[in-house]
Amino acid sequence: MASVTTTAPSKPPVQERGTFSKKFNFNYFVQDNVTGSRGLIIWVSFLALINLGLLFQQFNNAPGRTWIIFGIWAVTVLGTVVGELFTLHIGATRWLKENMFNSVSNALLTLLLALLVGIVVAGLWSWGVVNATFDPQLTHPDVRTFDGASWGVIWGARKLLLTGLLEPEQSWRVILWTVTILALWALSFIGTREQTRETRWGTLVRQFANVGWLLSPFLSYIFLAGLEYTEPFIDPRRLIIGTIVFSAIMGILWFFKVIQLTPITTALWVLSWPAAYLMWRGITLWNANAELFTTIDPDRWGGLLLTVIFAIFVNLLSLPIGILLALGRRADVQGIPWWILWPVAIGLTAWGLYSSTFGNCIGTIPALCENVNLWATSRNTVEQIVAFWPLLIPLATWAFLRSFNGNFLQAFSVLFIEIIRGVPLITLLFMAIIMAPFFLPEDSQGLSNFWAVIVGYTIFTSSYTAELVRGGLQAIPKGQYEAADSLGINTLQKYRFIILPQALRILIPPLAGAVIGTFKSSSLVALVGMIDLVGSTKAIIANSQWLGLRTELYVFMFVLYFLVSSIVSWYSRRLEERTGLGVR
């Protein structure tokens, strides 16, 4: 223990044992550090052996570096030993003693790790900096002559990395969009700071940012997806669906107090629809030659842009769905009684059995109607058994009543969450792309892969969000529910005013983790053929200009993801501190 050096000088010798006793005793030292037990002897000799081997090898390979590392180590060890033997510790040696060299094995471990870190850092340094080239003009045959990295490819292929297959002449729109969003973010950031929140212009800034956020979906749509220049300017069906989906998300988020809408902002928001339409009209009239904001197919979005769009879209969509699923899973409603379920189940079973053994049709859909009589067409025993599949209905009914007491809301949420969580994300994404054509109306031109992936990804993320939210709900004490009930507040108000605000506040760190997770795992869309950040490397590598330059790109992405994830987690900690609030 550290404090032994200065205290307890008069204790019996047994108490003074240990490396750093005041009176240094060599026998005790050896016993404590080397010969204490068989395991210790083996461990210390093993470390010593590896150290020797590595030192020997490194003195041959890279003498300069090794001498420096070994020298520093030797000097610090010596300093510690001197400080120890003659009780001459200064701040630095005390720190070293406590944190690096508090036993022989730790001292050896320190040397070993220092050598290994030296090897790795030196290797990376020589590859990434010393021997590297940064010339973006350098292309295929020449880049391979370098021992190190050819970082030029990242600048050279920046268009693909940032926006994928988007036409280069459209990239200014992406830049505009990025600047707009970052500016809004900065404004919100400034407007909500402690120092500015109460001031007049702080409020002004905040309100301006709020209005900006409300308009941001339109701006994003115009910037990124573009406008139709022929009547009706925008596909009315898309507009209606977009309006409904967006309002639903905003409504649910507002209802559950995730976001706040004052009457003014709500009014502005409502007004923003006609405003947006006018803006739309204005742009198309003013720019009738269709040069600005022409339509871009979502499938052309790519690179970092696509990664970011995925992260934003999926997180925004999955939070409200996740909350609903979590509430469904905890729903405490009267189950459907058995005397309703069993007759229905028995009826269905009978009908199904009749269809699959005697009849020939169970529905009105022609494709499902042919050859449903499994019994008559069966070829072997297995198929004969399969013909009795309707007997599974009573089994399912029984299980439903037993496990969920007839609570369908709970059963639905639990099954949805657990099934989705039991399947890898990439399977869901693949399924979304493969299966989408089967479920779409025949007359539609087909869902673009982008939207199919969004759907699959959102389903996946909401299941995980649901479990997070459920954890948050469980953390709310029962007394909160009871207090709300005793005041006569109804269930919706109870969740809206009392339970969810508290739960979501608890959930800020895990939700931030989930946002980072979504951002990171959005890289998986590359595996189903999307050209996101990771997917764009495939195109770059295949490009004859940069043939085979993988490592540089992977390292670049590695660093990029690391930086973004770190920033988001730092920001979430700040958010947590700000809302976590010292008020509890």
Place this chain on the structure above:
Amino acid sequence: MAQTTVNPPGSDANIPPPPEEQGIGARVLSYIFDIRFLGVLGQIAFILLLIIGAQRIFSNFGSNVDKLGRAQFICRDGRFAYRCAYDFMETQAGFDIDDTVLDYVNTDSFWWALTNGIVNTFRVGLLALIATTILGTVMGVARLSENWLVSRLSLAYIEIIRNTPILVQLLLLYFSVILALPDIKDALQPFNLPIYLSNRGLIMAWPQFMSSAAIWLAFLILGIIQFQVMWVYLTRREERTGQDSNKVGWGIAGFLIIAVIGWFISASVSDNEGLLIADNARIDQVEDFENVMLSRAGINHISELETLPEEELTAVTLDVCVLRESPSEANFVNRLARNGIPFKISRNGSPAKAMDKYVDGSCEMFAAPVSILAAERATLENPNDHIIVPIDEQPLVWSIPRFERFNIIGGTTLTPEYFALFLGLTIFYAGGLAEVVRAGILSVSKGQTEAARALGLSEGQRLNLIVLPQALRVIIPPLISTYLSLMKDTSLGVAVAFQDVYLVSQTLMNQSGRALQIMIILMLVYLAISLFFSAVLNWYNDRVVITER
């Protein structure tokens, strides 16, 4: 103010009549507003909504199946029927799976290809699971180390790994690390161990069980039974007499003795391995090789072989035919190598091919199990000119990788894809697990340690009896979730072209065009895995809850 009298029940006039005596209108209303009725009504409405939604989707589905997918349900006789949904699975797969443990050729059925994919998923998943547990624990403990450098490095590892996507890590590992390793002829060999690292993956020594291993296994089981008996006996004696004894030590010692005895017995009774060789080769037992070699090379001692010039050495080298990667190969190779006899191995896919070479003289002998040799000898023109020499075998032989020309043969190979996926999963999930382990250890309060010290427990006892049981209670539930995620993420093998169940399914879909059916199987496979882990988790939670009471 209020009275203090006690009202006799039933006497008050201002109580409303019980529901059954109220008017019909009030009763109907009270049923409608009954919270239970409303709940059931809401759920039925929800179900109806789902049915309507499903019908909308499935009506498209039906007509789309008609349009896009009618071919999916074609029977072998060309008719259309739903029962034929999986008929196509019996057709020939027609694609290769490079890395299998079960025998697979591309003429096998889709079913068999899929089975191989499933086996591959488990092969990489389970190994990564074990490695993750070890690495995660080490990293978690290192994070709490009092050595500043150790804990900082561990922190850096955890932060870097957790803040980057596993896919990028995997790609970096596969393309930039493993495929950037030296060619096989310059393979890295760490610490002179029989392990070779190259861009063809990891090749390492691997134990192979001979036929006599069955006998040895019986002895091992006997050893385990002995351990149990010894344990029970010593425990009873301890309780009776209070005499302390090293139960584990005695048990292990007994086990080892039985294992060693079993080893020699099974080695001596086995007579399964043999060598087919011409009668005139003057070899009646394996020991004769040395003399034959000496006379061939015209030297006095086997160690002089090294002094021979290259051509002469090639001339005296034995040409041996074996079955590819059979235990017999490892057994015979080890036997010759031990005596320092030079040999060249010709590996064959089937006994017939080996015999062809034997007949045309490109190999002098054929090492295989006796039963195969006897059958093959009978097919020779003059069976009596050839003899089968018995080779002694041990229950377990190491197949040791060795250079031969510009290749390494023997041992077992982890393909670069398998190796990358295994390493990638391990490194990624160990980062998460390290945090779990750390939290688990920190969750055991200091008071517990102090209490244990106060009771006079030794450090080892403290760790085993006090800290670990409590830390494990915190660690195990998230550990199992980590396992589940890891098993699911084996599907990332597609990024490095490792043929697990996901990639095989994808290939199957491309080959057959039956997306629906294969998707269903794929989902079921993953759901089965996740159900298994959930069941383990539930079982553990139940058990812990019971012991906590």
Place this chain on the structure above:
Amino acid sequence: MTATMEGPEATKVKDVIVCRDVHKWYGDFEALKGVDLTVTAGEVVVILGPSGSGKSTFIRCMNRLEEHQEGRIIIDGIELTHDVRNISEIRREVGMVFQQFNLFPHLTVLENITLAPINVRKWTREKAEDLAVTWLTRVGIPEQADKYPGQLSGGQQQRVAIARALTMQPKILLFDEPTSALDPEMISEVLDVMRDLARAGYTIVAVTHEMGFAREVANRIIFMDGGEIVEENTPTDFFNNPTHERTKLFLSQILNH
């Protein structure tokens, strides 16, 4: 102070709480074994009993925090059934104060108090806040209105909880061991408020271990044990001449420690 502050609104009927043969099971365990109780308007009833006697369950049945399975509970002429209209109406008229205060930690004291009046009674914010401030003044902590519950002491929190219940203008107040979670020095400030309310004419049913309060304020004392009402008496008789053996045992345990 306004007139409403002085006392509760008039009840519709004289017997505001009528319980007839109330049964409650938790699985196989019968928590209430046929409890009968009638409370008239303005009466203060204190329920005593050892822990696990069902007294808390009983009081929580009166505003449907627990569901009784048999028997009838009629609050101010409205029967507690599964009918949602009745449940919400009764909860509006019955205020409850909990052992653990159960204030909403994310809302200020004022928001805590005005939440229900605004959303349930549909009052304007001004009206609700006016009343909230009056009640806070009456319980003695008007200066704490803008603080969060976490910044208050236990006694202050419990007084906020009482103000929260009262701002809804309930006709009946239920107290579920309101002083059990308090430090000894804070008990009296809460009891003072309760005493005030009793004098102002509120109908109060309280589960408590405060014998002094029971003796002084209660009109009637109910002693429960094993899910039944064992004895029902005036405070004087209850403490001085307990009739039942179990009551005597309980009193000797309580008073002689």
